[in-house]
Amino acid sequence: MIRTIDLRGRDLAAEDLTAIVPRAPFDVAAAARVVAPVIDDVAARGADALAEYSERFDHVVPDSFRVPAAAIADAVAGLDPELRAAFEVAIDRRRRVAAAEGGDRSTVVELAPGARVGQRMIPVSRVGLYVPGGLAPLSSSVLMNVVPAQVAGVDRIAVASPPQRDFGGLPHPAVLAVCGLLGVDEVYAVGGAQAIAMFAHGVPGLCERVDLVTGPGNIYVVAAKRLLRGQVGIDAEAGPTEIAVLADDSAEPAHVAADLISQAEHDPLAGAVLITDAPALADSVAAELESRVAAAKHAERIATALGGPQSAMVLVDDLAAGIAVADAYAAEHLEIQTRDAASVAARIRNAGAIFVGAWSPVSLGDYAAGSTHVLPTAGCACHSSGLNVRTFLKAVHVIDYDRSGLAEIADAVVTFAEAEDLPAHGAAVSARFDLALVEGARVDGARVDGAGVEEDPR
The missing domain is CATH 3.40.50.1980 (Nitrogenase molybdenum iron protein domain)
Structure with missing residues (x-):
């Protein structure tokens, strides 16, 4: 065997x-050739294209691609109590581990008096989370995506999962129920490459474009993520x-x-x-x-x-x-x-x-x-991590120098700029100072000290 x-x-x-x-x-490259026309068609025709591909690939067209809030509430209400308890235990444990993953790790380093560089960890504004619905309805993937995004502080979370013919064109009830337990009410009955295209391009009157797409999927979902990388952020090609x-x-x-x-x-x-x-x-x-x-x-x-x-x-x-x-x-x-x-x-x-x-x-x-179950595959664990709170955060440096802080480093900046033949870069620093008073600033080949301008020893 x-x-x-x-x-x-x-x-x-x-x-x-x-x-x-x-x-x-x-072979993601081969799949990418298949899904490229789908992506372009969703970008061009929006909901009409979603309907066509829903019929072709999922064999059902939902009454509404955005799942009604009532359907999510019904899915929660219809949960077997034992299954609901299992969902809630899993959500709680994932949330507690996610909270320890780092969330907001903003820092400030004072390099010298008046010279500070900070790092702010800022959540992306809007994410689209994909939940597969093929051979198995992976309701567990809902919480694995949503919980770390919520802990990171993402403001707007949308979920897409394929429509199921057995459930009237809605995603699987377990998927909807976990969305409901997590307070996610923007859910779309859209699957495959077209769901990724919907998130990346947006569909007028239906779905606003997102900044980041995460979640596992089949090879066509992976290919769509590859093709749309740059248009939208992605977590990985799983x-x-x-x-x-x-x-x-x-x-x-x-x-x-x-x-x-x-x-x-x-x-x-x-x-x-x-x-x-x-x-x-x-x-x-x-x-x-x-x-x-x-x-x-x-x-x-x-x-x-x-x-x-x-x-x-x-x-x-x-x-x-x-x-x-x-x-x-x-x-x-x-x-x-x-x-x-x-x-x-x-x-x-x-x-x-x-x-x-x-x-x-x-x-x-x-x-x-x-722990997370959205993990790197195909050998990518040698360079990549699983989905976690940091996936949904951007590290943004905040540079805050005062006059004395810049004066101390001005000469080095101008020298570096001259070495790269970018003199206007150096001038953007030197223009801020009175040359007679600032010691150590280099301008147009001359050095200034406390007594005035002297010739550059070079």
Whole structure:
């Protein structure tokens, strides 16, 4: 069902490992060519284009693309009490962790008397949050997007999720209910690339354009985000989900198999990778997979994911080699199921999120751990972070110098400007001073000291 990659006895550099580790085919460039006309059409025709693509891709056209507030309220009221409690626990934990992520970290540094530079962390004004509605209605993605945006202080939040034919053209009721619990009432029944285009360009009379688009989606959503980057800010180009489990012979095979299956359940392109120095564990996990997949509700989807090129069991010589493979793979989700798991986790450099020990499965992070589940995929964890409060903040420097503060540094600024052959830059500084009184200011090749102008020694 799942292939084996045997790296034992091979001395491989990091770049070799990166080429060898399993990865799903994910051609965003090809998808971008498909969605480019959709984006242009939404920009040109607005709601008429949304209706056409809703019919074509979602097979239903909502009565109103903006979901009525009453529908959101009905979704909240219709929640099973146990499910509502689960939503509220997840929201509370994510909000508490988000509050510790930094929110407003404004600072001021006094570099010299009268010379201050501050950094203000300012939330973006308006964000569009995309919530997928394909193989699974990811109501959890609502809170993973909305909570950190709210904690950051974003004023206006809009959510888009595909219309569902089974629910009269509205997004899934669970998606609407979580929006309602979070106080979000600007919700659109729009999916796919057209939703991203709606957010980026705006649709007159329906939806105002946003400053930032966040949230996961299929390859066409990713392609739309790539094409519209620059027109609008984006969080990341998220691909299919993936899990890596780094395990030694102390791991419980049933736990490892269950965790690999949990992510394979998402998508036929989902990646599931076991990295181990224990061949006997790999054999036991393989046997567990056979029996567990056969009994799973989404057996066909899971089997396709586990049997694809993006999934494998990787055999290594020792734990150090396993850590090297894990860093090369840079998994979206990395589980550490080894002896002294915390110390092993501390040695990991590249992962979207790290789950430590037998009692921290990825499913916990998907819903209610308090962490984010919007994480970098396709190896991007080597340079990118998961969605968090800082995603919704802009760092803006505030420069506040007085006369003495500028006088102290004026000579250096003018010298630097002259070296770059931008004399007007220097003149913008020197023009502020009385040359007879300001010591150290350089103007037109002359230096001024307390006694007056003297020739430049250069």
